[in-house]
Amino acid sequence: EGLPANGLARSEVRGAARPWPANGWSPRFSFHKCHAEMAAPYDPFLRGTQAPEGFGRYARWFTRGYDVYVPSEHAVSHMYFGNPQKYRYTVLHREEAIRRVKTMLQIYPGGDAGEDAQANMGIYGLGRRRTLDQLIDYTGFDVRRQMIVTDKCAARSWVPYDPKISPLEPMYGRPSDPDPEPEYWRREELGLNLPWSSTRPAEPWEGKGGGDSLRNYFPMRGLPLPRRAGATVGMRTQDLRDNLVLVEILVGMWVLGLVVWMVLVVNGRTRGVRARGQMRRQRAVKSEEKEDLISSKNSGKNA
Known part of the structure; x- marks a missing residue:
């Protein structure tokens, strides 16, 4: 190879x-x-x-x-x-x-x-x-x-x-x-364990205080300041802010879909209730007409 x-x-x-x-x-x-x-x-x-x-x-x-x-x-x-x-x-x-x-x-x-x-x-x-x-x-x-x-x-x-x-x-x-x-993976903060030990020799950009961190060096180079000692240090995966627009679009689409689904379900149930009520009224009218017809026939026979 x-x-x-x-x-x-x-x-x-x-x-x-x-x-x-x-x-x-x-x-x-x-x-x-x-x-x-x-x-x-x-x-x-x-x-x-x-x-x-x-x-x-x-x-x-x-x-x-x-x-x-x-x-x-x-x-x-x-x-x-x-x-x-x-x-x-x-x-x-x-x-x-x-x-x-x-x-x-x-x-x-x-x-x-x-x-x-x-x-x-x-x-x-x-x-x-x-x-x-x-x-x-x-x-x-x-x-x-x-x-x-x-x-x-x-x-x-x-x-x-x-x-x-x-x-x-x-x-x-x-x-x-x-x-x-x-x-x-992009990172926004320097992933080094800082501040370093005071026993190490000072680097040229740090001046005389070797135990201090690179706080004078970072702003000069346009880098963010290191985290405080004891803080969790590590490599970050894709920052959520980089995809914030995409997340907002997805959330908006999800909310819109939920609203559409609710409207369809509610309208469907309302139409179903109305249809069942109309069918009941039609059956009631037919039943009354049938009773009236039977009553009229019986009256004719008795006459």
Whole structure:
């Protein structure tokens, strides 16, 4: 399929004095900053791509300024026995997922070469803090040519980035031809756990107070302020306000249908009552006419 697998992710570096930077990532054994999960959440559209999705998510984290590490010694382990839940996916699901990963990693043929396709991936695409070329040089794996250039298992240097760029900012801006139904969930608030710990070093945009949140940075970049500590933080699905007009139309149609139904039912019952009353009156008139006829006949006979 021409995609990197989880085998690129080293499991451990024995004897190291501290965690070692990794050139890949596996969901079975993951060490990184916790808010990386919010900045580059799992892509729910990658169905049936267990191995390729690992490097794809690693690429998203790397280009958004996050690094993945491997420990010097394992304290826990993970044992995988295939598919215990018997989860099923179609061949079409897998083909679409492979095409999606190749589009993000700019692997052609196989992926979509248009920047609009990249932009429509939104938060599930690459970030702007680091480039794809830096990822190739850092990992030693040329995703475009689908080959390992150099083995970067050791002697890896940290790749700097501009901290003024938000980790949520995508590599490609707004698409010129946006998908009417983009394949990502829109969010209005930054999904990072903030404020951060006061023990971390201050970022350049924060001034001297490293324990403060990014409140000075957000307005400058046009981003909303983070939620208060302890608040529920997470990714929102489609905001109801985006579909408010559609909801109002549906509710209006439902009310109109209910009114029409009530009018029809009431009118039908009223017509039925009127018809039954008219039939009773007709029968009563016929009965009286019949009695009058019988009475007149009897009177004639008696005469």
